[in-house]
Amino acid sequence: MFLEGKTALITGAGSGFGQKMAIAFAAKGANLVLNDINESGLEETRNLVLKQSNTQILLIKADVSNSEEVNEMAKKTFETFDNVFLLVNNAGIDGGLYTALKAKEEVYDKVFAINVKGPLNVTKAFFRRMKRQKQFQPISGKIINIASVAGTPNGANPMLGIYSASKAALIAFTRLFALELGPSNITVNAISPGVFLTPIYNNDPKLIRQFLETRNVKIPIDRIGEAEWVADLALFLASPTADYITGQNLIVDGGMSISINKL
Numbered sequence: 001m002f003l004e005g006k007t008a009l010i011t012g013a014g015s016g017f018g019q020k021m022a023i024a025f026a027a028k029g030a031n032l033v034l035n036d037i038n039e040s041g042l043e044e045t046r047n048l049v050l051k052q053s054n055t056q057i058l059l060i061k062a063d064v065s066n067s068e069e070v071n072e073m074a075k076k077t078f079e080t081f082d083n084v085f086l087l088v089n090n091a092g093i094d095g096g097l098y099t100a101l102k103a104k105e106e107v108y109d110k111v112f113a114i115n116v117k118g119p120l121n122v123t124k125a126f127f128r129r130m131k132r133q134k135q136f137q138p139i140s141g142k143i144i145n146i147a148s149v150a151g152t153p154n155g156a157n158p159m160l161g162i163y164s165a166s167k168a169a170l171i172a173f174t175r176l177f178a179l180e181l182g183p184s185n186i187t188v189n190a191i192s193p194g195v196f197l198t199p200i201y202n203n204d205p206k207l208i209r210q211f212l213e214t215r216n217v218k219i220p221i222d223r224i225g226e227a228e229w230v231a232d233l234a235l236f237l238a239s240p241t242a243d244y245i246t247g248q249n250l251i252v253d254g255g256m257s258i259s260i261n262k263l
């Protein structure tokens with residue numbers, strides 16, 4: 001129960017990976033702050049968590065791209081809890097299928113606002129309090145950014161050009177935050193999933209297979225990912241076993257990104 005007495009805040013917790021991480025963290029004793037713009041999704045996540053764990057849960061509807069709403073979220077969080085040990089920047093959108101040069105300006109603005117400015121807004125709203133959490137020594141807090149294989153050099157995806165660039169920026173911010181917050185004993189890492197069955201792909205394995213075939217992508221461990229595997233990796237990063245890991249981007253993709261043009 002290594003998260004007992006610790007609060008985990010997850011953005012985009014009303015669906016997909018965010019929902020599975022909420023269940024996984026609560027099972028290790030965490031209290032939860034669950035954020036999303038989708039209130040019914042948040043309620044669904046709360047019900048799923050409470051089926052398995054008796055934990056304190058605060059639901060906060062807020063748009064991560066709006067710094068005022070994010071600052072209000074920080075205020076509400078600390079009215080209820082005395083810490084945020086674990087901060088997971090998970091909310092993200094793909095913005096549709098466009099090559100980078102054909103994407104409309106609005107697509108760029110929206111995808112970067114949610115996928116890049118969102119994690120920056122949330123981290124800025126919480127890091128000062130996280131730094132002061134000496135009760136958890138040797139580590140005061142942990143930040144996990146959910147990026148994507150599409151943001152890595154091997155995985156850059158021309159059909160999701162804006163999304164790819166946004167996730168590459170998030171991986172860069174992960175390293176920058178790790179440098180800035182390391183001296184305060186806060187670890188910052190990214191997780192980059194490959195293709196996983198979540199609502200972002202309409203929960204449809206056929207759609208994913210088609211997508212892989214059109215791009216001639218093969219996965220060495222030839223399975224489509226299940227959202228729990230991302231939650232398990234987040235749990236590892238949240239655990240004391242990972243206290244000396246920071247500034248890293250952990251890829252969980254069945255080997256997809258090392259196999260491009262090789263299988």
Ligand SMILES: NC(=O)c1ccc[n+]([C@@H]2O[C@H](COP(=O)([O-])OP(=O)(O)OC[C@H]3O[C@@H](n4cnc5c(N)ncnc54)[C@H](O)[C@@H]3O)[C@@H](O)[C@H]2O)c1
Nearest residue numbers: 012015016017036037063064091092148195196198199200
């Ligand atoms: N599913 C995959 O295969 C995959 C692969 C790589 C990376 N990712 C990343 O994982 C993260 C989670 O995606 P998922 O697959 O669980 O998708 P999802 O669509 O199921 O979940 C994303 C959640 O974020 C919420 N959200 C969207 N905009 C928001 C905003 N402005 N403020 C707060 N919440 C907002 C949505 O309402 C939704 O509940 C995303 O960052 C995504 O880019 C997913």
